[in-house]
Structure formats: C-alpha cells, structure tokens
Amino acid sequence: MSDMNTQMAERYKNNFLKEIEEQAEMGEWVKMCMQCGLCSGSCPTNFHSGWDHPPQEIFMLIRAGKREEVLNAQGMYMCTSCYNCYVRCPRKVPVTHVMHGIAEYAYRIGRAPKTQPTMHLSKTFWTNATKNGRVNEVQLTQSLYFKDGISAGIKKAMEMQSVALGLVKAGRLNLLEAVGIAHKCKDVKGIHAMLAKAKELEAKRKEAKA
C-alpha cells in the first residue's frame, strides 16, 4: 500500500498529534486546548444534527492519538467560518483555522468524505475562483446541485427555481455565466503560473517537515 494515508500513518507511527502539528495548517495550536468546551458551545451548527465530534472533542482525540476517529469525523465539515470559537477561546486557539486545517489534511490524504456537501463546495469554490481569477456564481451553484448526478441536480434546481427567479429579476443573477460569459481576470496565465508555484512550494514545505 503506498497511498498517502498509509504513508503518513507509517511515517508518524503512533504520534498523531505530531502528524497534525506538522501537516495540518495551524495544527501546532492543538496542544494549547484546555478542554473548556467554549468552542463547541459557541458553534452555530453544533445544535443541528450531523455532528459527531465538536472542536473540543477533536482536539482531545488528536492528543489521545485516535487517528481513525478524527479522520472519520464529520465535525470539521460543519464549520460556517463564523469565527465565534476563534474569538471566544480563552487560550487564543484559532479554532476556525485549525478545523479548516484538519479538513484540508484529511482531504489531501484522501480521507475526506467524497459526498459531504460542504467539502464538495470547498473544492469547487477554489477550482471555480482560480479558473478565471474570479468566481462564476452560476457555475458554482450548478456544480453543487449536480454533484449527485443529473436527475438529483434537476430536482434541486427545480426546488431553487423561485429563489433563482427572484435574483434574475433583481439583476443579481446573470444566466450567461452558465455558458462561461462571465467576469474574468486579464492575466489568468500569470495567476495559474503563480498558483502552480505556490502549490509546489507548499508541498515542499510539508515534505521537509515530515
């Protein structure tokens, strides 16, 4: 087995805390958590279904070396980036960023759930925004609705029809964007070259740590 998940598990042996500290953005903050639970209590999505482990629990699971539990957790994909946890944490842990960092790491090593809708949006948002340098809102919405296939997409699009119509009437939804007639940066080539280099340097940095 040479997939990235196995490679990383082997490389860090039983030290999952070190794995997160070195590989996940802002992961070095995990050990600062004192388990007060203010982050979990401040989270707007904690009160909906779908949570298994809120941030406080994820921090403890990391320290306890529960690699599978953390990488299988759904909690980090529930983040709305509201920054409530971030500003309230008495230890100044940037909880929002740590959650994003763990989600990114799980995705990078192929452990993020393929059909989780916010995870899907996260991927498509970046791809969409960097394709031409600016977001194409219509194509972003389409790719999200049609992620589970054409018939599911049509059903979702029908459900959202009244919302879309309202926006079209108000001049806030340009249907031409669907066929790619949209706002674009002039130097798309430069942006792509810049991003390729950034990606390469980031991979090197992560590799050097491991």
Added chain:
Amino acid sequence: MARKEYAFYPGCSSQKGASASNYLVSVESMCKTLDIKMTEIPDWNCCGASVSYAESGELPRIAMNARNFALAETNLPGQDIVATCAACWLGSRESKERLEHNSGLMADTQTALKEAGLQIKVIPEIKHMVEVLIEDLGYDELKKPVKKPLQGMKFAGYVGCQTNRPFGISGESFENPMYLDRLIETVGGEAVKFDQKVTCCGGALAFSEPEKAQGQIKDIIEAAYDGGAEMIVTPCPLCQANVEVYQGQINKKYGTKFDIPVLYYSQLMTLAYGGSAKEAGLNGNVVRARKLEEFAGK
C-alpha cells in the same frame, strides 16, 4: 482632488450581474456624496473566501491575496485597500497578518508572485468600507450630508460574523458591536433591540446544507420581527443574500410569513443623502423595500 482616496477591492459578488451588485451601486452613490474616491485595483482577483480551505492550502490562498496587494501597491501607491465584502476584507487582513509575521511564508509568496511578474514591497493597510466611514470620516461627517432623515423607520442592525470576527471594528465588542446601530441612527432611523445581531447566517452552508443554514436564518428574522423591525440592515453581502432570498423557502418549511426587506447600510445612507431609489440600488432587492421606494420618490 477628493477628500479621501482608496484602492478599491470590490470582490466577486459586487460585480455587475452578480449577487451583491446592488451593494456596489449604493456604495458608489454614497461615496460620491461623501467625496471619497475609490479606484478599482486593476485586474484584482478572488480572495478565496473562507470556504475554499480544503482545496486551496495556505500558500496558494495567501498568494491570491498577495497578488491583489502587489497590484494595489504598484498601481495605486500609498493608498489603503478598501473592501466592501466581509470575506474579501477578512481574507486580505488575514493574509497581510500572516505575511508580516512569517518571513518564510513571505519569501515563498514572493517566489510565487514572481511567476505573475509581481512583487510585494510594503503591504498596504486593509480596511472595510465601514472603517472608512466611522474611523476615517466619523459619525459627525456622515451626518452632515443627511437631507432626508429616515424618520420613524425601524431597522434591525444585523452585523453578522465576518465584519465582526475575528478582526472586528476597532473599539467594538464581538458580542454586541454598536456601530451599525449608530450608523442607522446617524441617518435618522431607529435601531431596534435585536438579540441575533451577531448570529451566523450559515455562510456558505446556505448553499451546501440549506436545512442547517435556513434554521439559523429563521431565528435571525424572527428576532428582527420580535424587536419591531420593519427592515433588516447589514454590512455583509452573504448575510444580505442569505437572510433575504430564502424567506419564501423558510415560509414553506416552517409555516412562517416572513416578508422583510434586507438592505445594506450604504442603501440607507444613499437615500438619506437624497439619492433616488435607483442610486440606492433598491431595484436589486428581491424582497422589495416598498416603504423606502416610496420614501425615495417623495
């Protein structure tokens, strides 16, 4: 020469035909009255927003923001960058902070920028439009051009998340910021008591997990009605869209009868400064603000 000049970062949602295009219309009208010159950063790009975290990684996301800094600095030297969108502001501020505190990250970012023929010398200050209004100008200056106070109108000032956390407006608390209420009062309106002032609208989850986000939006709108508000006012394009456009769906699901207009602070200011409904971008509201349309016509 204008009283103040800034490098303007309008962001994707404010562009013509996009979901917050009426925000831009009203900001332009408001700035004209206040004699603020905003020059668009040439060829600016997307900030990556918060939700792109999984695919972006840290350095590519920061490089995107750094490109805007370099373009601003090169083309509009000495000017602060001003964003109207909460996410653009946050993404830029956060990138600036990390770059200024991490020389390794800065070096890598410069190497990436070189591929686009750019480099950073000094990162400009980054401000939200609201900071320009209340810090660079001040409430007294904002009040001077008021020709038609919004007398007797009741608004719920909905600050939301990202114009409030993690950076916030200097001197304001995260739990109960007062600036939006003061802006409402500055233009003659009444700011009602509103206990969901800083509650999250669901952000990007309004797209990906509408059940969760719409539950939150319902609480926000209910609280606005409970406080006696006729309209909701916000500084954030995503808060505006989320709280406005799903009212029909929420009504269907929860049996509510929501029909409350959601406006930008800049729309109120434009109207109070004597601007027309069109100049305030009222035609861009999905839930029409009839009372304000009438007011503008008088």
